[in-house]
Amino acid sequence: MIRFNAVYLSVGMVAFLGICLSVFSGCNPEPDGSGDEIKRTEETYTLFFTGQALSTLKPCGCSEDQLGGLERRPAVLHTVAKDKRLVIETGNLLRQDSAQDRIKMNIFFQALHLLEYDLVCLDPEDFAIARSEGLLQDNHFSMITSARGVSELPSVWSRQVPLKQGTLRIVVGAASRDFLTDEKNEDGLLPVFGFEPNSEDEFRILIIDDCSDLDVSKWTIVDLIICPAAATEPEILSPSSQGPLVVSVGKLGEYVGKLTVRIAAGRPLHLTYEGVPVSSTLPMDEHLVDLYEFYKLRVKEENLLEKVPKLALPNGLEYTGSASCAVCHKYEHDKWSSKAHAKAYQTLVDINQQYDPECIQCHVVGFQFQSGFKNENSPVDLRDVGCEVCHGPASQHIASQLSGGQYAAPGDPKFRCIDCHTPEHSVNYAGHEDEYMQKIVHWREPKAR
Ligand code: HEC
Ligand code: HEC
Ligand code: HEC
Ligand code: HEC
Known part of the structure; x- marks a missing residue:
């Protein structure tokens, strides 16, 4: 356990919230002792944390100004010189295990290498997938895991960081919630770190895959606890002056958690924690752009x-298909054809993402169903947000009209706007429902048949 005295959090550069953590120099954020000795030896070291990517390589691009994207992350990480930073991935790279997620795991590993990560922590699920994909032999960065009883990876890692005066030893351990709540583990954290914690000059970090319902404040042998899953943005979760500092790292790669450690000889460490947004205005790294192109190729x-x-x-x-309606609903079909929904498939083609099931589902007709869109060989008029997305499958409606039998309206399922215009994919939809509806008017007003 190392002495540190003050912590700030600023998320998105807007909020700036000062929290004083310990009693070393009262609650004064700027240690006043600006003696020459301290000035000369003062320096900073930065730890970057990411986690909870949850299978997101980059934002979908459905709305403007979305945060995140591996290709913009270098613009955040590489603002600090390599010998003055440590970059740590804290886990939950994948949301689930599917063929597509397995491709993503391989891409993540290549990306973490390109991004010059120092340490990658694999939670038990990520670990199992990385192992079966043969990725544990990757030697471009160090790896630890919170999975127990595995021989391939340790649960603890350390690095001696050279300073102007002496060194700082940074130790990172990983534990799963299941392990920490198991009553058989009376020793608590000791098996994680594998040593008697008596050394004063170590900065110890513990990564827990899930902190829900855990009283983490009791683990005073560590300085910093990372609970990746605890909040959607990098936040200080427990600014307690007694126990360790507890932080989250954000989600979906939208932010990078940045811990700046200010060090001056003979003074407690001064810590600043902020969430740096991976904003859409940051430049893109061409190698990571190429890597994403490769991902799209793999998906195809x-x-x-x-x-x-x-x-x-x-x-x-x-x-x-939408063309089949035109015979009888020419007015509506012509109107619809001139609007955004009628080019939703082309939008994906333009970015070569029409082979991606994660995108196609909202950009075509009936992807989940047997008679709906399957692939580029499907009938052209099952592409786009076609008529039957909102009005429902119309085979019986048309048959009833052609046969002159009893009228049948188009059936279910009828997707509602909100099924696709979710907060994630349509940032501006909520609160502007009427404007959105006005923009798609393709019916005669007043409605007449
Ligand atoms: C949950 C449904 C949904 C999914 C999944 C989805 N999209 Fe979209 N997409 C939308 C909606 C809704 C819009 C229109 C948003 C708006 O304008 O408010 C849109 C718009 C877009 C646009 C902007 C079109 C333009 O011309 O302005 C692009 C590009 C796009 N999506 C790409 C993708 C990609 C790539 C994926 C997969 C990674 C994807 N979408 C997955 C619903 C979805
Ligand atoms: C053979 C002609 C014909 C075709 C083809 C046709 N419709 Fe219709 N549709 C009609 C007629 C006629 C009505 C008016 C029925 C009534 O209410 O009397 C109608 C009504 C509708 C209505 C209003 C439903 C209601 O009950 O409120 C919708 C929506 C609709 N059609 C959608 C579609 C869609 C979507 C397609 C293509 C997939 C389609 N129709 C194809 C003839 C057709
Ligand atoms: C199956 C998914 C889906 C459903 C359901 C859906 N949309 Fe969309 N919507 C999209 C996609 C995808 C786009 C982007 C099309 C493009 O530009 O490529 C879009 C674009 C739009 C746009 C254009 C936005 C802009 O600024 O250009 C409007 C307006 C819109 N939708 C309104 C609606 C309304 C209103 C409803 C409900 C009546 C609705 N949508 C239902 C997927 C959907
Ligand atoms: C994004 C969803 C969406 C798409 C796509 C869409 N519609 Fe509609 N349509 C609506 C909505 C919403 C209304 C207004 C319905 C209401 O208020 O009853 C409507 C109204 C209509 C009406 C008038 C219904 C009535 O009760 O008088 C017809 C006919 C119709 N649409 C046909 C079509 C055809 C044909 C297409 C494809 C060329 C199409 N629609 C595409 C959402 C959609």
Whole structure:
């Protein structure tokens, strides 16, 4: 446990909140002792933390100004010289385990190498996937894991950081919530760090995959606890003056957690924690841009679109495609054709992402269903946000009209605006529902048939 005296958090450069952590120099954030001795030896060292990518390599691009993206991360990390920084990934790279996530795991590993990470912490799920993908032999960065009872990776890592005067030893341990709550582990953290904690001059960091319901403040042998999953932005969760400092690192790669350690000989460490937004105005790194192109190629090669399981529509209904409506609803079809929904597929083609099931689902008709869009060989009029997305599959509606039988309206499912215009994909939708509706008007007003 090392002495540190004050911590600030500024998220998004806007909020600036000062928190005083210990009693060493009262609650004065600027240690006043500006003696020559201290000035000469004062220096800073920076630890960058990311985590909770949850399978996100970059934002979807559905709305402007979305935060995040691996290709913009160098613009944050490389603002600090390599010998003055430590870059640590804290885990939860993947949201789940699927063929697409496995491709992403390989991409993440290449990206973490390009981004010059020093240490990658794998939670038990990430560990299992990385192992079966043969990624644990990667030697471009160090790895630890919170998975227990595995021989491939340790749970603790350390580095001796050279300073102007002496060195600072940084020790990082990883533990899963399950392990820490297991009553059999009476020794608590000792098995994680594997040593008797008596050394004064170490800065100890503990990464816990999930801190929910844990009383982390009791682990006073560590200085900093990272609970990646605890908040969606980098935040100080426990500014307690007694126990360790507890922080989150944000989610989906939107921010990078930045801990600046100011060191002056003979003084307690001065810590500043802030969330640096990976803003859409930051420059892109060309190697990471290329890597994402490679990812899209892998998604295409693996034919992921074909592998998505398809459901049958209720009542024997089928999708018939937007062109089939034009015969009888020419007015509506012409109007619709001139609007954004009618180019939703082309939007994906323009960025070569029409092979990605994670994108296609909202940019075509009935992707989840047997008679809906399958791939680029499907009928052209199942592309885009077509008529039947909102009005429902129309096979029986059309049959009833052609046969002159009893009228049948288009059936279910009918997707609502909010099913696709989610906060994640349509940042401006909430609060502007009427404007959005006005922009898609394709019906005669007043409505008449
Ligand atoms: C949950 C549904 C959904 C998913 C999944 C989705 N999108 Fe979108 N996308 C939308 C919506 C809704 C809009 C329109 C947003 C707006 O204007 O408010 C949009 C718009 C876009 C646009 C901007 C179009 C323009 O011309 O302005 C791009 C580019 C885009 N999406 C790409 C993607 C990519 C790439 C993926 C996959 C990584 C993806 N989308 C996944 C719903 C989705
Ligand atoms: C053969 C002609 C014909 C075709 C093809 C056709 N419709 Fe219709 N549709 C009609 C007629 C006629 C009505 C008015 C029925 C009534 O309410 O009397 C109608 C009504 C509708 C309505 C209003 C439903 C309601 O009950 O309020 C919608 C929505 C609609 N059609 C959508 C579609 C869509 C989408 C397609 C293509 C997938 C389509 N129609 C194809 C003839 C057609
Ligand atoms: C199946 C998913 C889906 C549904 C359902 C959906 N949209 Fe969209 N919407 C999209 C996509 C994708 C785009 C982007 C199209 C493009 O530009 O490529 C979009 C774009 C738009 C745009 C253009 C935004 C702009 O600023 O250019 C408007 C307006 C819109 N939608 C309104 C609506 C309304 C209103 C509803 C409900 C009646 C609705 N949408 C339902 C997927 C959907
Ligand atoms: C993004 C969703 C969406 C898409 C795509 C869409 N519509 Fe609509 N449509 C609506 C909404 C919303 C209304 C207004 C419905 C209401 O208020 O009853 C409407 C109204 C209509 C009406 C008038 C219904 C009535 O009760 O009088 C017809 C006909 C119609 N649409 C046909 C089509 C056709 C044909 C297409 C494709 C060329 C299409 N729509 C595409 C959402 C959509």
